Amino acid sequence: MSVSESKPEEKTATRKKSAPLATFFHVHLVSDSTGETLNAMLKATASQFAAAKPLEHIYALIRSRSQMEKTLAEIEASPGLVLYTILNPELRRLLEIRCSELQTPAISVLDPLLHAFTDFLGLEQSLRPGAQHQLDDAYFKRIAALDYTLSHDDGQMSWDLEPADVVLVGVSRTSKTPTCMYLANRGVKAANVPLVPTAEPPAELFALRKPMVVGLVASPERLAQIRQSRLGGMNAENAAEDYSDLDEIRKEVLRAKRLFAKHRWPAIDVTRKSVEETAAAILTKLSARQNK
Structure with missing residues:
Protein backbone atom coordinates (compact mmCIF):
# COMPACT_ATOMS: atom_id res chain seq x y z
CA MET A 1 0.00 0.00 0.00
CA SER A 2 1.38 3.43 -0.96
CA VAL A 3 1.59 6.36 1.41
CA SER A 4 -1.28 8.05 -0.42
CA GLU A 5 -3.44 4.96 0.17
CA SER A 6 -2.95 4.85 3.93
CA LYS A 7 -5.92 3.83 6.06
CA PRO A 8 -8.48 6.51 7.06
CA GLU A 9 -7.79 5.95 10.75
CA GLU A 10 -4.09 6.56 10.12
CA LYS A 11 -4.88 9.85 8.40
CA THR A 12 -7.12 10.87 11.27
CA ALA A 13 -4.40 10.04 13.76
CA THR A 14 -1.85 12.16 11.93
CA ARG A 15 -4.28 15.08 11.79
CA LYS A 16 -4.95 15.05 15.54
CA LYS A 17 -3.00 17.59 17.49
CA SER A 18 -1.71 16.66 20.89
CA ALA A 19 -3.27 18.56 23.81
CA PRO A 20 -1.13 21.49 24.94
CA LEU A 21 1.02 20.71 27.91
CA ALA A 22 0.67 22.79 31.05
CA GLN A 132 -6.24 46.11 56.90
CA HIS A 133 -5.36 43.51 59.56
CA GLN A 134 -5.32 45.83 62.57
CA LEU A 135 -7.27 44.82 65.68
CA ASP A 136 -9.92 47.45 65.07
CA ASP A 137 -13.71 47.49 65.19
CA ALA A 138 -13.96 45.82 61.77
CA TYR A 139 -11.75 42.95 62.93
CA PHE A 140 -13.81 42.29 66.03
CA LYS A 141 -16.97 42.56 63.97
CA ARG A 142 -15.72 39.70 61.78
CA ILE A 143 -14.91 37.58 64.82
CA ALA A 144 -18.37 38.23 66.29
CA ALA A 145 -19.97 37.36 62.95
CA LEU A 146 -18.04 34.07 62.75
CA ASP A 147 -19.05 33.18 66.30
CA TYR A 148 -22.70 33.94 65.58
CA THR A 149 -22.70 32.01 62.30
CA LEU A 150 -21.15 28.90 63.83
CA SER A 151 -23.76 28.80 66.59
CA HIS A 152 -26.68 29.39 64.18
CA ASP A 153 -25.79 26.85 61.52
CA ASP A 154 -28.33 24.38 60.12
CA GLY A 155 -31.32 25.69 62.06
CA GLN A 156 -29.64 25.87 65.46
CA MET A 157 -30.93 28.47 67.93
CA SER A 158 -33.82 29.44 65.67
CA TRP A 159 -35.24 31.51 68.53
CA ASP A 160 -32.25 33.85 68.19
CA LEU A 161 -32.39 34.82 64.49
CA GLU A 162 -33.36 38.47 64.92
CA PRO A 163 -29.74 39.70 65.52
CA ALA A 164 -28.66 38.21 62.17
CA ASP A 165 -27.93 40.37 59.14
CA VAL A 166 -28.87 37.58 56.74
CA VAL A 167 -30.81 34.32 57.14
CA LEU A 168 -30.41 31.79 54.33
CA VAL A 169 -33.23 29.31 53.71
CA GLY A 170 -33.13 26.34 51.37
CA VAL A 171 -33.41 22.61 50.88
CA SER A 172 -30.52 20.29 51.61
CA ARG A 173 -27.28 20.73 49.61
CA THR A 174 -27.83 24.30 48.41
CA SER A 175 -24.53 25.46 49.98
CA LYS A 176 -26.14 27.29 52.89
CA THR A 177 -23.36 26.59 55.41
CA PRO A 178 -20.31 27.48 53.26
CA THR A 179 -22.07 30.61 52.01
CA CYS A 180 -22.79 31.66 55.60
CA MET A 181 -19.17 31.11 56.56
CA TYR A 182 -17.97 33.21 53.63
CA LEU A 183 -20.36 36.00 54.60
CA ALA A 184 -19.25 35.82 58.24
CA ASN A 185 -15.66 36.29 57.13
CA ARG A 186 -16.85 39.55 55.58
CA GLY A 187 -18.32 40.66 58.89
CA VAL A 188 -21.92 39.65 58.10
CA LYS A 189 -23.85 37.76 60.77
CA ALA A 190 -25.40 34.92 58.77
CA ALA A 191 -27.66 32.11 59.96
CA ASN A 192 -29.27 29.37 57.90
CA VAL A 193 -32.46 27.36 58.20
CA PRO A 194 -32.90 24.08 56.28
CA LEU A 195 -36.20 23.22 54.61
CA VAL A 196 -37.00 19.63 55.55
CA PRO A 197 -39.89 17.77 53.84
CA THR A 198 -40.96 16.13 57.10
CA ALA A 199 -41.08 19.30 59.23
CA GLU A 200 -42.35 22.88 59.08
CA PRO A 201 -39.85 25.76 59.24
CA PRO A 202 -39.55 27.37 62.69
CA ALA A 203 -42.26 29.95 63.38
CA GLU A 204 -39.60 32.51 64.34
CA LEU A 205 -38.48 32.65 60.71
CA PHE A 206 -41.72 34.32 59.63
CA ALA A 207 -41.64 36.99 62.33
CA LEU A 208 -38.20 38.42 61.51
CA ARG A 209 -37.87 42.19 61.02
CA LYS A 210 -34.17 43.10 60.97
CA PRO A 211 -32.52 40.25 58.99
CA MET A 212 -32.78 39.89 55.23
CA VAL A 213 -34.12 36.42 54.47
CA VAL A 214 -32.77 34.93 51.23
CA GLY A 215 -33.89 31.69 49.61
CA LEU A 216 -31.37 29.42 47.90
CA VAL A 217 -32.50 27.04 45.15
CA ALA A 218 -30.82 24.71 42.68
CA SER A 219 -31.95 22.51 39.82
CA PRO A 220 -33.42 19.17 41.00
CA GLU A 221 -31.06 17.28 38.70
CA ARG A 222 -28.01 18.91 40.24
CA LEU A 223 -29.30 18.34 43.78
CA ALA A 224 -29.97 14.67 43.02
CA GLN A 225 -26.42 14.27 41.74
CA ILE A 226 -24.91 15.92 44.82
CA ARG A 227 -27.09 13.98 47.25
CA GLN A 228 -26.35 10.63 45.61
CA SER A 229 -22.66 11.39 45.85
CA ARG A 230 -23.12 12.43 49.47
CA LEU A 231 -24.86 9.19 50.34
CA GLY A 232 -22.36 6.98 48.56
CA GLY A 233 -21.20 4.25 50.90
CA MET A 234 -23.59 5.21 53.70
CA ASN A 235 -25.90 2.61 55.23
CA ALA A 236 -29.07 4.62 54.90
CA GLU A 237 -30.89 2.90 52.10
CA ASN A 238 -34.44 3.68 53.18
CA ALA A 239 -33.75 7.31 53.94
CA ALA A 240 -31.68 7.65 50.78
CA GLU A 241 -34.57 6.62 48.55
CA ASP A 242 -36.48 9.84 49.19
CA TYR A 243 -33.44 12.02 49.85
CA SER A 244 -31.89 11.45 46.43
CA ASP A 245 -35.04 10.58 44.43
CA LEU A 246 -35.41 13.07 41.58
CA ASP A 247 -39.21 13.29 41.77
CA GLU A 248 -39.12 13.91 45.51
CA ILE A 249 -36.44 16.56 45.06
CA ARG A 250 -38.57 18.30 42.42
CA LYS A 251 -41.38 18.49 44.98
CA GLU A 252 -38.98 19.91 47.60
CA VAL A 253 -37.71 22.59 45.24
CA LEU A 254 -41.23 23.54 44.16
CA ARG A 255 -42.35 23.88 47.80
CA ALA A 256 -39.30 26.01 48.54
CA LYS A 257 -39.97 28.34 45.60
CA ARG A 258 -43.60 28.73 46.65
CA LEU A 259 -42.51 29.55 50.20
CA PHE A 260 -40.07 32.21 48.98
CA ALA A 261 -42.71 33.75 46.71
CA LYS A 262 -45.35 33.74 49.46
CA HIS A 263 -43.13 35.70 51.84
CA ARG A 264 -41.50 37.79 49.08
CA TRP A 265 -38.04 36.62 49.99
CA PRO A 266 -35.44 37.14 47.26
CA ALA A 267 -34.21 33.84 45.81
CA ILE A 268 -30.87 32.94 44.26
CA ASP A 269 -30.34 29.95 41.98
CA VAL A 270 -27.00 28.41 43.03
CA THR A 271 -26.94 25.66 40.39
CA ARG A 272 -24.03 27.14 38.47
CA LYS A 273 -22.71 29.51 41.09
CA SER A 274 -19.66 29.18 43.31
CA VAL A 275 -19.99 30.04 46.99
CA GLU A 276 -18.15 33.30 46.31
CA GLU A 277 -20.60 34.26 43.54
CA THR A 278 -23.60 33.42 45.71
CA ALA A 279 -22.18 35.47 48.59
CA ALA A 280 -21.47 38.38 46.23
CA ALA A 281 -25.09 38.37 45.06
CA ILE A 282 -26.28 38.36 48.68
CA LEU A 283 -23.95 41.22 49.63
CA THR A 284 -25.26 43.24 46.68
CA LYS A 285 -28.86 42.71 47.83
CA LEU A 286 -27.92 43.50 51.43
CA SER A 287 -26.18 46.73 50.42
CA ALA A 288 -29.18 47.83 48.34
CA ARG A 289 -31.50 47.09 51.27
CA GLN A 290 -29.37 49.03 53.74
CA ASN A 291 -29.04 52.03 51.42
CA LYS A 292 -32.79 52.46 50.85
Missing part, protein backbone atom coordinates in the same frame (compact mmCIF):
# COMPACT_ATOMS: atom_id res chain seq x y z
CA THR A 23 3.20 25.60 31.35
CA PHE A 24 4.65 25.82 34.85
CA PHE A 25 6.21 29.06 35.98
CA HIS A 26 7.49 30.55 39.22
CA VAL A 27 5.62 33.41 40.88
CA HIS A 28 7.10 35.12 43.92
CA LEU A 29 4.61 36.88 46.21
CA VAL A 30 6.47 39.37 48.40
CA SER A 31 4.45 41.15 51.09
CA ASP A 32 5.03 43.20 54.22
CA SER A 33 1.70 41.81 55.47
CA THR A 34 0.01 38.39 55.26
CA GLY A 35 0.15 38.06 51.47
CA GLU A 36 -3.60 37.45 51.18
CA THR A 37 -4.07 40.30 48.70
CA LEU A 38 -1.32 39.00 46.42
CA ASN A 39 -2.61 35.45 46.63
CA ALA A 40 -6.13 36.51 45.67
CA MET A 41 -4.89 38.61 42.75
CA LEU A 42 -2.67 35.80 41.48
CA LYS A 43 -5.54 33.32 41.52
CA ALA A 44 -7.87 35.75 39.75
CA THR A 45 -5.30 36.44 37.03
CA ALA A 46 -3.96 32.89 36.59
CA SER A 47 -7.51 31.56 36.18
CA GLN A 48 -7.61 33.31 32.80
CA PHE A 49 -4.70 31.18 31.53
CA ALA A 50 -5.87 27.57 31.75
CA ALA A 51 -2.65 26.08 30.37
CA ALA A 52 -0.43 27.98 32.81
CA LYS A 53 0.23 26.65 36.31
CA PRO A 54 1.93 29.03 38.75
CA LEU A 55 4.39 27.63 41.28
CA GLU A 56 3.83 29.95 44.23
CA HIS A 57 6.61 31.18 46.51
CA ILE A 58 5.16 33.21 49.37
CA TYR A 59 7.23 35.62 51.46
CA ALA A 60 5.00 37.20 54.11
CA LEU A 61 5.78 39.85 56.73
CA ILE A 62 8.93 41.05 54.94
CA ARG A 63 9.83 44.12 57.03
CA SER A 64 13.61 44.13 57.36
CA ARG A 65 16.59 44.33 55.01
CA SER A 66 17.85 40.87 56.01
CA GLN A 67 14.44 39.34 55.23
CA MET A 68 14.37 41.04 51.85
CA GLU A 69 17.90 39.87 50.98
CA LYS A 70 16.93 36.25 51.74
CA THR A 71 13.85 36.68 49.58
CA LEU A 72 15.92 38.07 46.71
CA ALA A 73 18.30 35.11 46.93
CA GLU A 74 15.33 32.75 46.46
CA ILE A 75 14.00 34.81 43.55
CA GLU A 76 17.42 34.57 41.89
CA ALA A 77 17.46 30.80 42.42
CA SER A 78 14.00 30.37 40.80
CA PRO A 79 13.45 33.21 38.33
CA GLY A 80 9.89 34.15 37.47
CA LEU A 81 7.27 36.84 38.00
CA VAL A 82 7.46 38.91 41.18
CA LEU A 83 4.28 40.43 42.62
CA TYR A 84 4.72 42.61 45.68
CA THR A 85 3.03 44.83 48.22
CA ILE A 86 5.91 46.56 50.00
CA LEU A 87 5.34 50.05 51.43
CA ASN A 88 8.73 50.70 53.03
CA PRO A 89 10.61 52.84 50.42
CA GLU A 90 14.05 51.36 51.22
CA LEU A 91 12.92 47.73 50.97
CA ARG A 92 10.87 48.47 47.88
CA ARG A 93 13.84 50.09 46.14
CA LEU A 94 16.06 47.14 47.07
CA LEU A 95 13.54 44.72 45.54
CA GLU A 96 13.02 46.75 42.37
CA ILE A 97 16.74 47.29 41.69
CA ARG A 98 17.65 43.65 42.19
CA CYS A 99 14.74 42.42 40.05
CA SER A 100 15.83 44.84 37.32
CA GLU A 101 19.38 43.41 37.47
CA LEU A 102 17.95 39.88 37.22
CA GLN A 103 15.68 41.00 34.35
CA THR A 104 12.76 39.66 36.36
CA PRO A 105 9.37 41.42 35.99
CA ALA A 106 8.33 42.96 39.33
CA ILE A 107 4.83 44.39 39.72
CA SER A 108 3.53 46.43 42.64
CA VAL A 109 -0.09 45.32 42.43
CA LEU A 110 -1.58 48.05 44.62
CA ASP A 111 0.14 51.05 43.00
CA PRO A 112 -2.69 51.95 40.57
CA LEU A 113 -5.27 51.91 43.37
CA LEU A 114 -3.10 53.79 45.84
CA HIS A 115 -2.32 56.50 43.28
CA ALA A 116 -6.00 56.81 42.34
CA PHE A 117 -7.01 57.15 46.01
CA THR A 118 -4.29 59.74 46.61
CA ASP A 119 -5.41 61.83 43.63
CA PHE A 120 -9.11 61.54 44.44
CA LEU A 121 -8.89 62.14 48.19
CA GLY A 122 -5.99 64.56 48.20
CA LEU A 123 -4.47 62.65 51.11
CA GLU A 124 -1.09 61.02 51.69
CA GLN A 125 -0.70 57.28 52.29
CA SER A 126 -0.08 56.17 55.86
CA LEU A 127 2.55 53.59 54.75
CA ARG A 128 1.38 51.19 57.49
CA PRO A 129 2.07 47.54 56.53
CA GLY A 130 -0.94 45.28 57.03
CA ALA A 131 -3.21 48.18 57.94
Whole structure:
Protein backbone atom coordinates (compact mmCIF):
# COMPACT_ATOMS: atom_id res chain seq x y z
CA MET A 1 0.00 0.00 0.00
CA SER A 2 1.38 3.43 -0.96
CA VAL A 3 1.59 6.36 1.41
CA SER A 4 -1.28 8.05 -0.42
CA GLU A 5 -3.44 4.96 0.17
CA SER A 6 -2.95 4.85 3.93
CA LYS A 7 -5.92 3.83 6.06
CA PRO A 8 -8.48 6.51 7.06
CA GLU A 9 -7.79 5.95 10.75
CA GLU A 10 -4.09 6.56 10.12
CA LYS A 11 -4.88 9.85 8.40
CA THR A 12 -7.12 10.87 11.27
CA ALA A 13 -4.40 10.04 13.76
CA THR A 14 -1.85 12.16 11.93
CA ARG A 15 -4.28 15.08 11.79
CA LYS A 16 -4.95 15.05 15.54
CA LYS A 17 -3.00 17.59 17.49
CA SER A 18 -1.71 16.66 20.89
CA ALA A 19 -3.27 18.56 23.81
CA PRO A 20 -1.13 21.49 24.94
CA LEU A 21 1.02 20.71 27.91
CA ALA A 22 0.67 22.79 31.05
CA THR A 23 3.20 25.60 31.35
CA PHE A 24 4.65 25.82 34.85
CA PHE A 25 6.21 29.06 35.98
CA HIS A 26 7.49 30.55 39.22
CA VAL A 27 5.62 33.41 40.88
CA HIS A 28 7.10 35.12 43.92
CA LEU A 29 4.61 36.88 46.21
CA VAL A 30 6.47 39.37 48.40
CA SER A 31 4.45 41.15 51.09
CA ASP A 32 5.03 43.20 54.22
CA SER A 33 1.70 41.81 55.47
CA THR A 34 0.01 38.39 55.26
CA GLY A 35 0.15 38.06 51.47
CA GLU A 36 -3.60 37.45 51.18
CA THR A 37 -4.07 40.30 48.70
CA LEU A 38 -1.32 39.00 46.42
CA ASN A 39 -2.61 35.45 46.63
CA ALA A 40 -6.13 36.51 45.67
CA MET A 41 -4.89 38.61 42.75
CA LEU A 42 -2.67 35.80 41.48
CA LYS A 43 -5.54 33.32 41.52
CA ALA A 44 -7.87 35.75 39.75
CA THR A 45 -5.30 36.44 37.03
CA ALA A 46 -3.96 32.89 36.59
CA SER A 47 -7.51 31.56 36.18
CA GLN A 48 -7.61 33.31 32.80
CA PHE A 49 -4.70 31.18 31.53
CA ALA A 50 -5.87 27.57 31.75
CA ALA A 51 -2.65 26.08 30.37
CA ALA A 52 -0.43 27.98 32.81
CA LYS A 53 0.23 26.65 36.31
CA PRO A 54 1.93 29.03 38.75
CA LEU A 55 4.39 27.63 41.28
CA GLU A 56 3.83 29.95 44.23
CA HIS A 57 6.61 31.18 46.51
CA ILE A 58 5.16 33.21 49.37
CA TYR A 59 7.23 35.62 51.46
CA ALA A 60 5.00 37.20 54.11
CA LEU A 61 5.78 39.85 56.73
CA ILE A 62 8.93 41.05 54.94
CA ARG A 63 9.83 44.12 57.03
CA SER A 64 13.61 44.13 57.36
CA ARG A 65 16.59 44.33 55.01
CA SER A 66 17.85 40.87 56.01
CA GLN A 67 14.44 39.34 55.23
CA MET A 68 14.37 41.04 51.85
CA GLU A 69 17.90 39.87 50.98
CA LYS A 70 16.93 36.25 51.74
CA THR A 71 13.85 36.68 49.58
CA LEU A 72 15.92 38.07 46.71
CA ALA A 73 18.30 35.11 46.93
CA GLU A 74 15.33 32.75 46.46
CA ILE A 75 14.00 34.81 43.55
CA GLU A 76 17.42 34.57 41.89
CA ALA A 77 17.46 30.80 42.42
CA SER A 78 14.00 30.37 40.80
CA PRO A 79 13.45 33.21 38.33
CA GLY A 80 9.89 34.15 37.47
CA LEU A 81 7.27 36.84 38.00
CA VAL A 82 7.46 38.91 41.18
CA LEU A 83 4.28 40.43 42.62
CA TYR A 84 4.72 42.61 45.68
CA THR A 85 3.03 44.83 48.22
CA ILE A 86 5.91 46.56 50.00
CA LEU A 87 5.34 50.05 51.43
CA ASN A 88 8.73 50.70 53.03
CA PRO A 89 10.61 52.84 50.42
CA GLU A 90 14.05 51.36 51.22
CA LEU A 91 12.92 47.73 50.97
CA ARG A 92 10.87 48.47 47.88
CA ARG A 93 13.84 50.09 46.14
CA LEU A 94 16.06 47.14 47.07
CA LEU A 95 13.54 44.72 45.54
CA GLU A 96 13.02 46.75 42.37
CA ILE A 97 16.74 47.29 41.69
CA ARG A 98 17.65 43.65 42.19
CA CYS A 99 14.74 42.42 40.05
CA SER A 100 15.83 44.84 37.32
CA GLU A 101 19.38 43.41 37.47
CA LEU A 102 17.95 39.88 37.22
CA GLN A 103 15.68 41.00 34.35
CA THR A 104 12.76 39.66 36.36
CA PRO A 105 9.37 41.42 35.99
CA ALA A 106 8.33 42.96 39.33
CA ILE A 107 4.83 44.39 39.72
CA SER A 108 3.53 46.43 42.64
CA VAL A 109 -0.09 45.32 42.43
CA LEU A 110 -1.58 48.05 44.62
CA ASP A 111 0.14 51.05 43.00
CA PRO A 112 -2.69 51.95 40.57
CA LEU A 113 -5.27 51.91 43.37
CA LEU A 114 -3.10 53.79 45.84
CA HIS A 115 -2.32 56.50 43.28
CA ALA A 116 -6.00 56.81 42.34
CA PHE A 117 -7.01 57.15 46.01
CA THR A 118 -4.29 59.74 46.61
CA ASP A 119 -5.41 61.83 43.63
CA PHE A 120 -9.11 61.54 44.44
CA LEU A 121 -8.89 62.14 48.19
CA GLY A 122 -5.99 64.56 48.20
CA LEU A 123 -4.47 62.65 51.11
CA GLU A 124 -1.09 61.02 51.69
CA GLN A 125 -0.70 57.28 52.29
CA SER A 126 -0.08 56.17 55.86
CA LEU A 127 2.55 53.59 54.75
CA ARG A 128 1.38 51.19 57.49
CA PRO A 129 2.07 47.54 56.53
CA GLY A 130 -0.94 45.28 57.03
CA ALA A 131 -3.21 48.18 57.94
CA GLN A 132 -6.24 46.11 56.90
CA HIS A 133 -5.36 43.51 59.56
CA GLN A 134 -5.32 45.83 62.57
CA LEU A 135 -7.27 44.82 65.68
CA ASP A 136 -9.92 47.45 65.07
CA ASP A 137 -13.71 47.49 65.19
CA ALA A 138 -13.96 45.82 61.77
CA TYR A 139 -11.75 42.95 62.93
CA PHE A 140 -13.81 42.29 66.03
CA LYS A 141 -16.97 42.56 63.97
CA ARG A 142 -15.72 39.70 61.78
CA ILE A 143 -14.91 37.58 64.82
CA ALA A 144 -18.37 38.23 66.29
CA ALA A 145 -19.97 37.36 62.95
CA LEU A 146 -18.04 34.07 62.75
CA ASP A 147 -19.05 33.18 66.30
CA TYR A 148 -22.70 33.94 65.58
CA THR A 149 -22.70 32.01 62.30
CA LEU A 150 -21.15 28.90 63.83
CA SER A 151 -23.76 28.80 66.59
CA HIS A 152 -26.68 29.39 64.18
CA ASP A 153 -25.79 26.85 61.52
CA ASP A 154 -28.33 24.38 60.12
CA GLY A 155 -31.32 25.69 62.06
CA GLN A 156 -29.64 25.87 65.46
CA MET A 157 -30.93 28.47 67.93
CA SER A 158 -33.82 29.44 65.67
CA TRP A 159 -35.24 31.51 68.53
CA ASP A 160 -32.25 33.85 68.19
CA LEU A 161 -32.39 34.82 64.49
CA GLU A 162 -33.36 38.47 64.92
CA PRO A 163 -29.74 39.70 65.52
CA ALA A 164 -28.66 38.21 62.17
CA ASP A 165 -27.93 40.37 59.14
CA VAL A 166 -28.87 37.58 56.74
CA VAL A 167 -30.81 34.32 57.14
CA LEU A 168 -30.41 31.79 54.33
CA VAL A 169 -33.23 29.31 53.71
CA GLY A 170 -33.13 26.34 51.37
CA VAL A 171 -33.41 22.61 50.88
CA SER A 172 -30.52 20.29 51.61
CA ARG A 173 -27.28 20.73 49.61
CA THR A 174 -27.83 24.30 48.41
CA SER A 175 -24.53 25.46 49.98
CA LYS A 176 -26.14 27.29 52.89
CA THR A 177 -23.36 26.59 55.41
CA PRO A 178 -20.31 27.48 53.26
CA THR A 179 -22.07 30.61 52.01
CA CYS A 180 -22.79 31.66 55.60
CA MET A 181 -19.17 31.11 56.56
CA TYR A 182 -17.97 33.21 53.63
CA LEU A 183 -20.36 36.00 54.60
CA ALA A 184 -19.25 35.82 58.24
CA ASN A 185 -15.66 36.29 57.13
CA ARG A 186 -16.85 39.55 55.58
CA GLY A 187 -18.32 40.66 58.89
CA VAL A 188 -21.92 39.65 58.10
CA LYS A 189 -23.85 37.76 60.77
CA ALA A 190 -25.40 34.92 58.77
CA ALA A 191 -27.66 32.11 59.96
CA ASN A 192 -29.27 29.37 57.90
CA VAL A 193 -32.46 27.36 58.20
CA PRO A 194 -32.90 24.08 56.28
CA LEU A 195 -36.20 23.22 54.61
CA VAL A 196 -37.00 19.63 55.55
CA PRO A 197 -39.89 17.77 53.84
CA THR A 198 -40.96 16.13 57.10
CA ALA A 199 -41.08 19.30 59.23
CA GLU A 200 -42.35 22.88 59.08
CA PRO A 201 -39.85 25.76 59.24
CA PRO A 202 -39.55 27.37 62.69
CA ALA A 203 -42.26 29.95 63.38
CA GLU A 204 -39.60 32.51 64.34
CA LEU A 205 -38.48 32.65 60.71
CA PHE A 206 -41.72 34.32 59.63
CA ALA A 207 -41.64 36.99 62.33
CA LEU A 208 -38.20 38.42 61.51
CA ARG A 209 -37.87 42.19 61.02
CA LYS A 210 -34.17 43.10 60.97
CA PRO A 211 -32.52 40.25 58.99
CA MET A 212 -32.78 39.89 55.23
CA VAL A 213 -34.12 36.42 54.47
CA VAL A 214 -32.77 34.93 51.23
CA GLY A 215 -33.89 31.69 49.61
CA LEU A 216 -31.37 29.42 47.90
CA VAL A 217 -32.50 27.04 45.15
CA ALA A 218 -30.82 24.71 42.68
CA SER A 219 -31.95 22.51 39.82
CA PRO A 220 -33.42 19.17 41.00
CA GLU A 221 -31.06 17.28 38.70
CA ARG A 222 -28.01 18.91 40.24
CA LEU A 223 -29.30 18.34 43.78
CA ALA A 224 -29.97 14.67 43.02
CA GLN A 225 -26.42 14.27 41.74
CA ILE A 226 -24.91 15.92 44.82
CA ARG A 227 -27.09 13.98 47.25
CA GLN A 228 -26.35 10.63 45.61
CA SER A 229 -22.66 11.39 45.85
CA ARG A 230 -23.12 12.43 49.47
CA LEU A 231 -24.86 9.19 50.34
CA GLY A 232 -22.36 6.98 48.56
CA GLY A 233 -21.20 4.25 50.90
CA MET A 234 -23.59 5.21 53.70
CA ASN A 235 -25.90 2.61 55.23
CA ALA A 236 -29.07 4.62 54.90
CA GLU A 237 -30.89 2.90 52.10
CA ASN A 238 -34.44 3.68 53.18
CA ALA A 239 -33.75 7.31 53.94
CA ALA A 240 -31.68 7.65 50.78
CA GLU A 241 -34.57 6.62 48.55
CA ASP A 242 -36.48 9.84 49.19
CA TYR A 243 -33.44 12.02 49.85
CA SER A 244 -31.89 11.45 46.43
CA ASP A 245 -35.04 10.58 44.43
CA LEU A 246 -35.41 13.07 41.58
CA ASP A 247 -39.21 13.29 41.77
CA GLU A 248 -39.12 13.91 45.51
CA ILE A 249 -36.44 16.56 45.06
CA ARG A 250 -38.57 18.30 42.42
CA LYS A 251 -41.38 18.49 44.98
CA GLU A 252 -38.98 19.91 47.60
CA VAL A 253 -37.71 22.59 45.24
CA LEU A 254 -41.23 23.54 44.16
CA ARG A 255 -42.35 23.88 47.80
CA ALA A 256 -39.30 26.01 48.54
CA LYS A 257 -39.97 28.34 45.60
CA ARG A 258 -43.60 28.73 46.65
CA LEU A 259 -42.51 29.55 50.20
CA PHE A 260 -40.07 32.21 48.98
CA ALA A 261 -42.71 33.75 46.71
CA LYS A 262 -45.35 33.74 49.46
CA HIS A 263 -43.13 35.70 51.84
CA ARG A 264 -41.50 37.79 49.08
CA TRP A 265 -38.04 36.62 49.99
CA PRO A 266 -35.44 37.14 47.26
CA ALA A 267 -34.21 33.84 45.81
CA ILE A 268 -30.87 32.94 44.26
CA ASP A 269 -30.34 29.95 41.98
CA VAL A 270 -27.00 28.41 43.03
CA THR A 271 -26.94 25.66 40.39
CA ARG A 272 -24.03 27.14 38.47
CA LYS A 273 -22.71 29.51 41.09
CA SER A 274 -19.66 29.18 43.31
CA VAL A 275 -19.99 30.04 46.99
CA GLU A 276 -18.15 33.30 46.31
CA GLU A 277 -20.60 34.26 43.54
CA THR A 278 -23.60 33.42 45.71
CA ALA A 279 -22.18 35.47 48.59
CA ALA A 280 -21.47 38.38 46.23
CA ALA A 281 -25.09 38.37 45.06
CA ILE A 282 -26.28 38.36 48.68
CA LEU A 283 -23.95 41.22 49.63
CA THR A 284 -25.26 43.24 46.68
CA LYS A 285 -28.86 42.71 47.83
CA LEU A 286 -27.92 43.50 51.43
CA SER A 287 -26.18 46.73 50.42
CA ALA A 288 -29.18 47.83 48.34
CA ARG A 289 -31.50 47.09 51.27
CA GLN A 290 -29.37 49.03 53.74
CA ASN A 291 -29.04 52.03 51.42
CA LYS A 292 -32.79 52.46 50.85
